[in-house]
Amino acid sequence: xxxxxxxxxxxxxDQGIDNSPLAIRGLTVSYGQKPAVFSVxxxxxxxxxxxxxxxxxxxxxxxxxxxxxxVPPLSGQVTVxxxxxxxxxxxxxxxxxxxxxxxxxxxxVIDVVLMGLSRELGLLGRIRxxxxxxxxxxxxxxxxxxxxxxxxxxxxxxQQQRVFLARALAQGADLYLxxxxxxxxxxxxxxxIIAVLxxxxxxxxxxxxxxxxxxxxxxxxxxxxxxxxRKVAEGPVAEAFTAETLQAAYGGRLATAQIDQISxxxx
Amino acid sequence: xxxxxxxxxSLTPLLIGTFAAIxxxxxxxxxxxxxxxxxxxxxxxxxxxxxVVAFLLTGVxxxxxxxLGAAGAAVVAVVMxxxxxxxxxxxxxxxxxxxxxxxxxxxxxxxxQTDTSAVHLDVEHALYGNLESLIWLxxxxxxxxxxxxxxxxxxxxxxxxxxxxxxxxxxxWLFWRPLxxxxxxxxxxxxxxxxxxxxxxxxxxxxxxxAVAAFDAVGSIIVIAMFICxxxxxRMMTNRLETQIIWSVVFAITSAVLGYVLAGYGPLWLGSxxxxxxxxxxxxxxxxxxALAAVFGPCRTRAGAPSSA
Numbered sequence: 001x002x003x004x005x006x007x008x009x010x011x012x013x014d015q016g017i018d019n020s021p022l023a024i025r026g027l028t029v030s031y032g033q034k035p036a037v038f039s040v041x042x043x044x045x046x047x048x049x050x051x052x053x054x055x056x057x058x059x060x061x062x063x064x065x066x067x068x069x070x071v072p073p074l075s076g077q078v079t080v081x082x083x084x085x086x087x088x089x090x091x092x093x094x095x096x097x098x099x100x101x102x103x104x105x106x107x108x109v110i111d112v113v114l115m116g117l118s119r120e121l122g123l124l125g126r127i128r129x130x131x132x133x134x135x136x137x138x139x140x141x142x143x144x145x146x147x148x149x150x151x152x153x154x155x156x157x158x159q160q161q162r163v164f165l166a167r168a169l170a171q172g173a174d175l176y177l178x179x180x181x182x183x184x185x186x187x188x189x190x191x192x193i194i195a196v197l198x199x200x201x202x203x204x205x206x207x208x209x210x211x212x213x214x215x216x217x218x219x220x221x222x223x224x225x226x227x228x229x230r231k232v233a234e235g236p237v238a239e240a241f242t243a244e245t246l247q248a249a250y251g252g253r254l255a256t257a258q259i260d261q262i263s264x265x266x267x
Numbered sequence: 268x269x270x271x272x273x274x275x276x277s278l279t280p281l282l283i284g285t286f287a288a289i290x291x292x293x294x295x296x297x298x299x300x301x302x303x304x305x306x307x308x309x310x311x312x313x314x315x316x317x318x319v320v321a322f323l324l325t326g327v328x329x330x331x332x333x334x335l336g337a338a339g340a341a342v343v344a345v346v347m348x349x350x351x352x353x354x355x356x357x358x359x360x361x362x363x364x365x366x367x368x369x370x371x372x373x374x375x376x377x378x379x380q381t382d383t384s385a386v387h388l389d390v391e392h393a394l395y396g397n398l399e400s401l402i403w404l405x406x407x408x409x410x411x412x413x414x415x416x417x418x419x420x421x422x423x424x425x426x427x428x429x430x431x432x433x434x435x436x437x438x439x440w441l442f443w444r445p446l447x448x449x450x451x452x453x454x455x456x457x458x459x460x461x462x463x464x465x466x467x468x469x470x471x472x473x474x475x476x477x478a479v480a481a482f483d484a485v486g487s488i489i490v491i492a493m494f495i496c497x498x499x500x501x502r503m504m505t506n507r508l509e510t511q512i513i514w515s516v517v518f519a520i521t522s523a524v525l526g527y528v529l530a531g532y533g534p535l536w537l538g539s540x541x542x543x544x545x546x547x548x549x550x551x552x553x554x555x556x557x558a559l560a561a562v563f564g565p566c567r568t569r570a571g572a573p574s575s576a
Contacts, residue, residue, distance in 0.1 A: 031356075070454045086460075094458040101452045105300065106508045106566075115448050119459050123444060151506035151566075171459075 018082040021046050021091075021175040021206040022067060027076030029059070029066045035074070036062040040231050044175075044208055049201050050223040051211040053241075055250050058228045060210045061097065061179050068094055068177065080175065090119060093173035095164045097180050103153045109163050110148040113138055116170030138169040141199075143192050158189030165193055176200060178209045182216075194220055217241055270408040279403045281527055283424050284489070284549060287481035288519035290432040291493035293439050294474040296508070296515050299498040300450050303359045306345065306471060307494035309367035310478045311487040313344035315374030323381060330423070334483055341475035344370055349468055398485050398527070398545040401425070424484040431480035438473050439512075442466065447508055486546045493519060496553035503564030522553035 022044040029037040037059040044050055052060045066073045069085055080088035093116070113135040114127060121127065139145045142162040152160065161181055168176055176197070182190050197207050197220075211217065217224060217237065224241045226232035226249040233245035291307065298304045317340025321332045344366050352362040405411065405420030412418070439446070449456035449463045456463050474494070481490045501514035526549030531542050561567055 065454065068454075068458045070457045089458065089460045092458060094455060096452060096454045100454055102300075105451045106502060106506050106511050107447075107451065108507060111507075112451075115452075115455070118444055118448060121444070123441060153506075167455075 019046060020044055020079075021081055022177075022208065023079045023082075024063075024067055025077045027063065027066055027078070028074045029062050029071060030074055031062075035229065037066060037073075037227075038229050040076075040227065042067075042225055042231065042234065044206060045223050046206055047201065047204055048223045049197060049207045049209070049221045050225055051209050051217050051221040052225045052227060053211055053214065053217065053249070054227040054232070058249070060227060063227060064094075064177055064179055064208070064210055068092070091174045093168035093171040093176050095168045095176070095178040095181055097183070098157060098161050098164065100179075103155075103160060105152065107152055108148070109139065109144065109150050109152055109155070110135055112152060112163050113148075113166045113170050116167040119171070135166075135170055138166040139163075141169060141196055142166045156186070158185035161185050162189055162192060165196060169196070174205055176205060176207045178207070180210050180212060182211065182213060214246070274408055274411060275403050275406040277527070277531070278406070279422055279425055280398045280401045280545065281524060283401055283422070283428055283484045284398055284527055284545065285520050285523040286425075286428045286432045287485045287489060288493045288497070288523040288549070288553075289516055290428065290435045290477040291474075291481055291490050292497040292515045292519040293435050293512070294470060294477060295494040296498040296501070296512055297446055297450055297470055298474060298494060299502065300508075301359070301467075303363075303471070304495045304498075305360060305363055306348070306474055307478055307491045309344060309348070309363040310341045310475050311482065311491060312367040312371040313340050313374075314479060314482065316340050316370050316377055317343075317374075319374055319377040319381065323377070330483065334479060337479045337482065338476060340370065341479055342472055345471040345475050346468065349464075349471065353464070398549075399531075399542070401484065428480050428484050431477055435473060435477050438469070442469070446470065485549075488550045489546050492550035492553045493522070496550075496557045497522065500553075500557040500560035500564070503560040503567040506566050518553065518556050522549050522556060526550070526552040 020043045022042070024040060024042040027037055027040045027042075028035055036057075040059075040063060042063070052063065054060050062071060065071045066076075067078050067085075069078075078085050080091060085092075110132075114131065116138070117127075117131050117135065121131070136145060136148060139148055142165050144159060144162050144166060147155065147159065147163075152163065155163065165178075165181065168178075178197075181193055185193070197209070200207055209221070211221070218241065222237055223235065224237050225234045226240065226245050228249045228251075232249040233240040233242075295304065295307070298306055314337035317336035317338070318333045319336075320340070321336025324336075325332045347366045348359070348362045351357070351365060352359050355362070401422040401424055403411075403417075403421055405417040407417070445456065445461045445466055448459075449461050449466055453463050478490045478494075481493075497515040497518035498511070500518050501511045504514045505511050527545045529552070530545040530548035533548070534541055534543055
């Protein structure tokens with residue numbers, strides 16, 4: 001089965017790969033016997049905001065992590081702006097799930113944002129006034145300027161999420177990949193994050209978000225990617241985010257009432 | 268105390284104890300934050316088979332082959348621990364437990380198979396150094412520090428641990444930024460191109476080398492204590508990693524100096540004649556510092572990571 005996926009990965013059509021910020025071909029990832037992501041192709045549309053949607057355990061986060069080389073894939077190819085990932089790291093900013101780190105780590109908010117500049121600073125480069133000014137500006141953009149000197153453990157969940165977003169902004173990337181940025185955050189934070197993401201889109205950047213709230217998909221995003229271990233649908237929201245594709249992705253796990261609600265939201 | 272007495276008898280053990288304490292405390296900061304602090308304990312067990320193998324290969328009891336054997340075994344162990352942790356996707360403590368018990372048991376078996384009656388292979392002696400014995404008999408006073416002939420008679424443990432400490436400081440300074448980032452957020456670290464697997468391995472190998480060099484000079488008890496106590500106490504003094512490192516070095520030096528002095532003179536002051544083990548006293552002082560930091564340290568409570576969010 002898995003070897004078959006590798007073969008498929010080579011033989012798929014390659015149109016649109018060259019100008020896509022993130023193109024995935026035949027990606028298969030497995031944590032044990034059962035694949036978490038199976039032979040997935042994805043072509044991210046440049047300058048768009050794309051939501052990766054699917055039920056719990058459908059491989060949404062795994063897809064993102066494998067695309068970034070955080071977890072090793074069994075097979076598949078990933079290109080970023082037409083080049084292998086390893087040469088394109090400067091173009092990518094990644095916001096992990098908030099729960100993936102220990103917030104008791106002895107560091108301040110501003111130090112976390114400065115981590116976003118580490119590629120630029122190199123091993124021993126000194127943090128100068130202009131770096132500090134940029135980091136503070138990124139904090140300002142997410143509404144956290146006043147928290148720069150706080151220890152990160154003293155923040156609320158929403159504030160922590162905004163600090164992570166500020167770190168990504170500091171990277172000055174072209175492609176932003178966010179893993180569940182709205183999970184467990186307050187309404188003010190959700191508004192602040194979506195405003196920042198929309199400003200990125202207006203600046204011509206590409207944004208990909210692992211998202212779990214189906215109700216807000218049409219408001220926030222213009223492209224969707226539906227996954228349930230395998231790819232279910234991909235495309236503009238109007239075409240790919242329908243009652244049929246949702247049913248296919250979620251199966252019986254999505255209550256009829258929810259589908260009705262989403263259908264109404266879709267008009 | 269005059270220089271004639273202090274320099275030959277106390278200066279070298281004090282320096283060796285202090286350098287060993289710092290060499291272990293520095294990587295200990297990262298190991299504690301990565302929840303791998305027990306690696307010191309693990310290494311103190313796995314060096315046994317390394318020493319026995321080195322003896323079997325060379326047939327002599329001498330320091331360098333045994334240290335190389337110990338270092339080799341330590342490196343094999345940390346590589347195995349990392350491999351088991353990553354391949355098995357289990358927590359580091361479990362991986363360490365499996366590796367160090369197995370390797371220690373293997374060492375005991377090997378030791379039993381060798382003819383220890385003919386050649387007295389005393390692992391305790393080969394490995395668990397005696398700090399008080401590291402005296403500098405060629406010294407006559409402070410002026411000996413400028414006397415090449417006297418300097419040649421320094422105990423060899425001193426240059427060894429000095430070199431090791433220099434290596435540890437260099438590693439920490441050079442890789443400070445990637446070490447900090449990958450300890451805090453490994454996933455993010457990989458996306459910016461940090462090779463977190465190799466870096467984590469380099470950290471534990473550095474710790475292993477520091478541990479073996481320190482075992483040779485001061486014994487295992489100090490090593491295990493210094494990997495954990497100064498960094499853990501330092502964590503409760505500050506919420507910044509940069510400051511934590513400084514505190515950990517201060518605590519390591521305090522433990523080494525105070526422990527050495529108290530071991531030598533404390534019993535005398537109490538009216539008892541004999542000095543106690545310096546290594547034991549140094550480790551005890553570091554434990555006391557940790558206890559004080561746990562009770563009075565300004566950052567001793569968890570900052571309250573939002574659990575319900």
